Amino acid sequence: MQKAELRVAVLGAGIIAKAHFDAIQSTTGFAACAVVDINLDKANEIAQLYEITAYNDYREMIKQECPDVVVIALPHYLHKETAVFAAEHGCHLMLEKPMALSVSECDEIIQAGRKADIRILVGHTQHYIAENIQAKRIIQSEELGKLVMIHDVRHTNYFQDSRPQWFLEKEKSGGGILANLGTHSIDKIQWLTDRTVRKLRSSVSYHGSRGNVEGSGMIYLELTSGIPATIVQSGYLGASRNETEIMFTGGMLKLVTGESLWISRGGQYEKLDTPNTAAPFELQYSDLLTAIRDHSETSCSPAYARGVIAALEAVYRSAETGLEQFVDQEFGS
Ligand SMILES: NC(=O)c1ccc[n+]([C@@H]2O[C@H](COP(=O)([O-])OP(=O)(O)OC[C@H]3O[C@@H](n4cnc5c(N)ncnc54)[C@H](O)[C@@H]3O)[C@@H](O)[C@H]2O)c1
CATH class of the missing domain: 3.30.360.10 (Dihydrodipicolinate Reductase; domain 2)
Known part of the structure; x- marks a missing residue:
């Protein structure tokens, strides 16, 4: 049976984080549960605003919260490591662009995603x-x-x-x-x-x-x-x-x-x-939700985003x- 609401955690409380949280809030079927930032003050500020839990360690958050979806809005060098860890813990991914630092990092993410049978939407907002x-x-x-x-x-x-x-x-x-x-x-x-x-x-x-x-x-x-x-x-x-x-x-x-x-x-x-x-980020979340529910490819697949890299x-x-x-x-x- 499908869950009524999927729990979403966001890694990164930086410039783009609020656009993600606003879109999550506007998408029926998703509910924000946690935010992670190495700078706990930034995470706390967002957590208060959206009434969720703040963490400063993404591994601990994923183990504690077991979110259904992880959003990766982090510096580019952290995309591969966090995407692979989240995939290995069964989380679907909204992964900010650019997908990773190199084609070989993209390949690792694609392989981890396939192994875990999760959906990945890469946030090419265009x-x-x-x-x-x-x-x-x-x-x-x-x-x-x-x-x-x-x-x-x-x-x-x-x-x-x-x-x-x-x-x-x-x-x-x-x-x-x-x-x-x-x-x-x-x-x-x-x-x-x-x-x-x-x-x-x-x-x-x-x-x-x-x-x-x-x-x-x-x-x-x-x-x-x-x-x-x-x-x-x-x-x-x-x-x-x-x-x-x-x-x-x-x-x-x-x-x-x-x-x-x-x-x-x-x-x-x-x-x-x-x-x-609808606003671009809302369309992204709506497409990810459809892909999760239908078990189909997302509208911006990791194989496509790898081509950009x-x-x-x-x-x-x-x-x-x-x-x-x-x-x-x-x-x-
Ligand atoms: N789709 C778009 O149009 C769009 C627009 C802006 C940014 N982006 C992308 O979003 C991502 C984030 O960009 P931003 O502008 O928000 O950057 P930012 O620097 O404002 O935010 C990144 C956050 O990550 C935190 N962080 C760093 N290391 C961490 C770690 N190990 N664990 C947890 N948190 C850590 C930082 O403290 C910071 O708050 C990038 O991939 C960027 O290219 C996309």
Whole structure:
């Protein structure tokens, strides 16, 4: 018999934690039970707000609480270790992006998940944002003709004082702006087009005011079926942007993720009305619940998310060697 409510514990009481707790609260079928942070003050603050129990050791929490679902909202270097431990204790996973530091870590998570027969949803939020969903529908409909190419631009002050230090230490984060925000762009392009990155060439720079990660990157990539795309990101000072232009034979789309979607059929861009959908994190939790109840694959599977890390690894290989790199996306290959 199915439990009426599944108990959910969140690892990490940092910047993104409240978005998870709010979505858990809004999802009938899930109930938050615990929060873990190495900084117990942060865990206590969240625990008071959501009337749950605070811990500072994730192993102890999992043993004491036996949650049905564990949410991993921790620095990237802790994703693999915590995901494998939680899987071994039979917990389903909501695992924040990027999935892990490397393809081999992703493989360990996938294997632990399969062995334990648990569901894993990797939190690639792009799949659940209203304008993105609308853009994907237009691409699939072919109403603007043949898809020709994509240009994705993101600028943000990546080295701002408020950014936690671990994001800027390569061994803890896996990389800089490209590991954190570049993975959003790689994912967005793959998911929008239902294609995967096949090969790429990249160039990065290291002029950040702190840490040892790259502060900018330019990637020229080719998707399966030969569609080209560029990803351009700067984390240095400048005007913030987050725009994806998608060019077809009969028009263009301009996607300002989180804000708006624009269309041109030959003239100026016109803003489209975006249909209301639930908040992205609520959609993620609703999909995870469905996958648990139906014993089906999640809408953002670990095998897919592993492919994003495979592309990221190829980005750093290309930047280092100056050579084009192929991306092997297949788990087990
Ligand atoms: N989906 C999105 O759009 C989105 C947005 C922001 C962040 N994220 C992802 O969420 C994750 C967390 O990011 P954040 O911005 O909340 O980071 P953060 O630094 O604000 O939070 C991480 C928390 O983990 C705690 N922590 C560190 N080591 C720990 C340990 N051993 N045990 C328990 N707690 C420990 C820290 O004290 C901190 O409070 C990352 O994977 C990040 O990329 C995703």
